Amino acid sequence: MTHSSTPTTNEPDQPGRIRGIAGAVITVQGLIGARLYDVVHVGHERLIGEVIRLTGTRATVQVYEDTTGLRADDPVEASGAALQVELGPGLLGGVFDGVQRPLPAIRRAHGDFIARGARVAQLDRQRVWPFRPLVQPGDRVQPGDVLGEVAEVPHLMHRILVPLHLSGTIETISAGEFRLTDTIATLRVAPDGDGETAARIVPLTLMQRWPVRQPRPYLRKLDMDEPLITGQRVIDTLFPIAKGGSAIIPGGFGTGKTVTQQSLAKWSDADVIVYVGCGERGNEMTEVLQSFPQLEDPRHDGPLMNRTILIANTSNMPVAAREASIYTGITIAEYYRDMGYDVALMADSTSRWGEALREVSGRLEEIPGEEGFPAYLPARLAEFYERSGHVCCLGGDRGTAEPRRGSVTLIGAVSPPGGDFSEPITQHSLRTTGAFWALDTDLARRRHFPAIHWRNSYTLYDLTRWFRGQVHDDWELNRREASGLLQREGELLETVQLVGADALAETEQVILQVGRMLREDFLQQSAFGADAYCPPVKQFWMLKTILHHFYLLDSAVRRGVHLDRALDPALLADIARMREWPTERAEEEAYALMERADAAFLALRSND
Amino acid sequence: MGGEVNRSEFLDRHYTHGDLHMEPGTTNHPHRLLTKEYRTLSYAAGPLVVVQRTTDISYGEIAWVMLPGGVRRLAQVLEMDSDRAVVQVFAGTRGLDLERTRVVFTGDVARLSVSLTMLGRVLDGAGNPIDGGPPVVPDARPDINGQPINPYARDHPSEFIQTGISAIDGLNTLVRGQKLPIFSGFGLPANDLAAQIATQSAVLAADVERDTGRGEERFVVVFAAIGITHREATAFQRTFEASGALDRTVLFLNRADDPTIERMLTPRAALTAAEYLAFEQDMHVLVIMTDMTNYAEALREVSTAREEVPGRRGYPGYMYTDLAALYERAGRIQGKRGSITQLMIVTMPDDDITHPIPDLTGYITEGQIVLSRDLHRRGIYPPIDVLPSLSRLMNAGIGEGKTREDHRQVADQLYASYAQGRDLRRLVAIIGEGALSAEDRLYLQFAETFEREFIGQGRRDRAIGDTLALAWQLLAALPVTSLKRINRDLIARYRPDGT
Numbered sequence A: 001m002t003h004s005s006t007p008t009t010n011e012p013d014q015p016g017r018i019r020g021i022a023g024a025v026i027t028v029q030g031l032i033g034a035r036l037y038d039v040v041h042v043g044h045e046r047l048i049g050e051v052i053r054l055t056g057t058r059a060t061v062q063v064y065e066d067t068t069g070l071r072a073d074d075p076v077e078a079s080g081a082a083l084q085v086e087l088g089p090g091l092l093g094g095v096f097d098g099v100q101r102p103l104p105a106i107r108r109a110h111g112d113f114i115a116r117g118a119r120v121a122q123l124d125r126q127r128v129w130p131f132r133p134l135v136q137p138g139d140r141v142q143p144g145d146v147l148g149e150v151a152e153v154p155h156l157m158h159r160i161l162v163p164l165h166l167s168g169t170i171e172t173i174s175a176g177e178f179r180l181t182d183t184i185a186t187l188r189v190a191p192d193g194d195g196e197t198a199a200r201i202v203p204l205t206l207m208q209r210w211p212v213r214q215p216r217p218y219l220r221k222l223d224m225d226e227p228l229i230t231g232q233r234v235i236d237t238l239f240p241i242a243k244g245g246s247a248i249i250p251g252g253f254g255t256g257k258t259v260t261q262q263s264l265a266k267w268s269d270a271d272v273i274v275y276v277g278c279g280e281r282g283n284e285m286t287e288v289l290q291s292f293p294q295l296e297d298p299r300h301d302g303p304l305m306n307r308t309i310l311i312a313n314t315s316n317m318p319v320a321a322r323e324a325s326i327y328t329g330i331t332i333a334e335y336y337r338d339m340g341y342d343v344a345l346m347a348d349s350t351s352r353w354g355e356a357l358r359e360v361s362g363r364l365e366e367i368p369g370e371e372g373f374p375a376y377l378p379a380r381l382a383e384f385y386e387r388s389g390h391v392c393c394l395g396g397d398r399g400t401a402e403p404r405r406g407s408v409t410l411i412g413a414v415s416p417p418g419g420d421f422s423e424p425i426t427q428h429s430l431r432t433t434g435a436f437w438a439l440d441t442d443l444a445r446r447r448h449f450p451a452i453h454w455r456n457s458y459t460l461y462d463l464t465r466w467f468r469g470q471v472h473d474d475w476e477l478n479r480r481e482a483s484g485l486l487q488r489e490g491e492l493l494e495t496v497q498l499v500g501a502d503a504l505a506e507t508e509q510v511i512l513q514v515g516r517m518l519r520e521d522f523l524q525q526s527a528f529g530a531d532a533y534c535p536p537v538k539q540f541w542m543l544k545t546i547l548h549h550f551y552l553l554d555s556a557v558r559r560g561v562h563l564d565r566a567l568d569p570a571l572l573a574d575i576a577r578m579r580e581w582p583t584e585r586a587e588e589e590a591y592a593l594m595e596r597a598d599a600a601f602l603a604l605r606s607n608d
Numbered sequence B: 001m002g003g004e005v006n007r008s009e010f011l012d013r014h015y016t017h018g019d020l021h022m023e024p025g026t027t028n029h030p031h032r033l034l035t036k037e038y039r040t041l042s043y044a045a046g047p048l049v050v051v052q053r054t055t056d057i058s059y060g061e062i063a064w065v066m067l068p069g070g071v072r073r074l075a076q077v078l079e080m081d082s083d084r085a086v087v088q089v090f091a092g093t094r095g096l097d098l099e100r101t102r103v104v105f106t107g108d109v110a111r112l113s114v115s116l117t118m119l120g121r122v123l124d125g126a127g128n129p130i131d132g133g134p135p136v137v138p139d140a141r142p143d144i145n146g147q148p149i150n151p152y153a154r155d156h157p158s159e160f161i162q163t164g165i166s167a168i169d170g171l172n173t174l175v176r177g178q179k180l181p182i183f184s185g186f187g188l189p190a191n192d193l194a195a196q197i198a199t200q201s202a203v204l205a206a207d208v209e210r211d212t213g214r215g216e217e218r219f220v221v222v223f224a225a226i227g228i229t230h231r232e233a234t235a236f237q238r239t240f241e242a243s244g245a246l247d248r249t250v251l252f253l254n255r256a257d258d259p260t261i262e263r264m265l266t267p268r269a270a271l272t273a274a275e276y277l278a279f280e281q282d283m284h285v286l287v288i289m290t291d292m293t294n295y296a297e298a299l300r301e302v303s304t305a306r307e308e309v310p311g312r313r314g315y316p317g318y319m320y321t322d323l324a325a326l327y328e329r330a331g332r333i334q335g336k337r338g339s340i341t342q343l344m345i346v347t348m349p350d351d352d353i354t355h356p357i358p359d360l361t362g363y364i365t366e367g368q369i370v371l372s373r374d375l376h377r378r379g380i381y382p383p384i385d386v387l388p389s390l391s392r393l394m395n396a397g398i399g400e401g402k403t404r405e406d407h408r409q410v411a412d413q414l415y416a417s418y419a420q421g422r423d424l425r426r427l428v429a430i431i432g433e434g435a436l437s438a439e440d441r442l443y444l445q446f447a448e449t450f451e452r453e454f455i456g457q458g459r460r461d462r463a464i465g466d467t468l469a470l471a472w473q474l475l476a477a478l479p480v481t482s483l484k485r486i487n488r489d490l491i492a493r494y495r496p497d498g499t
């Protein structure tokens, strides 16, 4: 991680010396001037580390690279800055490690395997970007005001903002082609009264830096009234998440955390996706890298990769960088939020982040809490999820009274040991997140995907108004009816397990039939193939068709028709194929099917 | 292959014995020219030794512990302060004293000599030849810890491997570059299955490569025996011998009576050999590691000796990371012709899949093949329980042009129908068969035949076409309207009697 050399920082001239090494944690003597969470350079290879504890003249440092080969007395240099990311055009489409080093550049410099001490620029310094100013010399600007814009990818204007600690008057600003570190404008900043007397002129560039552990400020949080549309029926219909909300997906191995996260990355209606592969498989990152550039963005021209930023710190990469990767990701997400965009961040898996925390804590010999996790685990989790939100951004577009709004939606996978949700990471995450999508091992084993269990999952977001306004007035009615039926079916199935289906009344048998339709023909949705994305309208009409069938079956058996006779195999087969409907014909198809069912049931009546 | 191995050579290496790639007194670390020797031991217990008043030791470096009487043991620096080093001794501290024992630091990390001449050789768990043959003449001497493959350099595995086993090929397809463990229980035939896969997939690999001119020599097996019995190790050797694969195999043997801490090295040495063969020599390498449970026990032993805060059931909190560092050494790299496929055996203590060893393994690997005691008792071989089994890379390796267009949907349908049959079986156990409908009985019957014929294929080698044909034949017993997972077109095309 590089660091800014702001003029206020004192660079110490004497390096510290390594005194002890245990895994990723080293102790250093004589690291003068280092502050907590400052970045340091360790050893002759200048490995990246971060100060995590100061005691007397000793500093404890977590190292973001393999410490093998370091020795006592090796030098450790303070950088004078905290762990920071570089923010500017060139992030979209990129793939970075946990401390934002671009993996393609590391490969060019060091080959197919990741070497220690790789030093590459975080953002490409050579590339030029066309900058179009939106303010003029003489304009007064505040933190977060838009200076101008760069078309980073065809569909997204990268707004260059006034750095969040500066305000003043624009001295100069020019349009043209710039590299990230070229001066695009100068700002006259009034004396801060803190010893400073004269105004100073600050050069502004396309690129800024921000310390990852510090949330980026905003004006205020707003209500969350719009859903993040995911195109996943079980989520949008039963357990929707708001833009700016947060959700966790806990599940044992093989239950579908990664596939779900990847589906959300592909299909959800965010402007920017930050996908953090935190301590998981290398091949899963490769899969995203190889498939996203080939997939069309469903909402804009161009490939999906254009709106995606990948942070890959896989399970075999250094543990401490795994801990940092989550913060690197969220800081980038906040940066695009501040431009006024809807950003969704997927973290797969937050458990690996928690374990990295535990591992470092263990090396520090801190007193362990539950299951060896440090006592501050709940606080760290809460801090992380609190960085989600629908906000009113700092600064505004010139000429418009409406301030910019943006959002960061957080979706964290959780990998509970043994698939048991009573463990600390699941439990503490539950307290600070709004939606809970519980993956179920049994469902996964019988290949019911997504294996999000309808009985254990929940959402705290009430998005009824939006769905009623944007999709259909009956949205909420349908949803309630479907949840109720699934609930009833679950109870009845328990009875069947004890006494067999024969003991049930015909009306209850109807509920079993319809419950099964809901599960198999509605909730099940393969992430692979044409059904991977199902827009809300289609979700609505599919559900409506099943519920209509329920009313018909229910009234038929109440009239004394036997269920066996009421069930028409041809109709059932067509219901099972609703997922093949083209979206734009969903309503039409639904009506056709419902009318056919009406006719069939009318015929039943006349047979009676 | 050499004859019987000298056991004492196994446990202790003598000064004169050529071996693990480093002689005391040589160093290739640029920062230090002199080898450091210390007689300042202050502590020895279990696998650990503490050496005092050390200077200029590097973290992770290899040392030799020299016992009185000319025996030396390989060791590694686990932790260090400015004047003290904690050293892990791979062969244990038995027979060691604090006065006369010396520790020699080499200034280098653990390395393995690799070259093509390794093929056909038998090495110990730390990589020293034990077949009576000469030392491996090194072409390179890589660090056995390897380095992480840059995810950006990986190529996504997508080449179908025909193992000849229907439960795998049909339902949990293995692809080249995948890491797929077999979760087994004590007494279940996991080793047989692994050996069968190794020999049968070798044959197909040869078929595939025939046109390219380089035939079967491109398929090799690296076998890491980690704490397995003499009998098991011999059985593997025999199978490879019988199939003629022995000279395309590298065997690393750490047996049940070998030093337990040496098991920390065995998979690393094996994977280092595999990386060389795959990425320097363009070979398709199948790495079989058995039994990873023994590896995890060794890891726990070291952790306990270090008095670390234990994680779940006494295993160290970093076990996930440690295992991942091994398992992630599988895969493909863009622009390289070779590949590393890992097949590891994990014995589930108490048949418990939630035990930390299988649990963490399943979180890292690309699926799992789960063996069932119930099927085994009923005489079904291979006793694969397909419901908890999974291949995460299956989709990339199947379909038109790879296996067949109907593969995915047939697999989904088999799963759904079999799961339903199993549910009914459970129900029958409670309420009796009387309550079942005619259709229910079909599913019950389906589950039986599926287990007996599809899964229980015995030792025969079944081509993927035959596997799919059998699947359709079994599905024909179910009403066509219940085949909800398969398209109408495909049903029309493949169902034995049309629709």
Ligand SMILES: Nc1ncnc2c1ncn2[C@@H]1O[C@H](COP(=O)(O)OP(=O)(O)O)[C@@H](O)[C@H]1O
Pocket: A251, A252, A253, A254, A255, A256, A257, A258, A259, A260, A449, A450, A451, A525, A526, A527, A528, B390, B391, B392, B393
């Ligand atoms: N929505 C889905 N559609 C189809 N298959 C799925 C879906 N979700 C999961 N799967 C299957 O489950 C497997 C495991 O899913 P994955 O997301 O990798 O699990 P986890 O991350 O929880 O370990 C996948 O390889 C895939 O076969």
Ligand SMILES: [Mg+2]
Pocket: A257, A258, A259, A280, A348
């Ligand atoms: Mg996953």
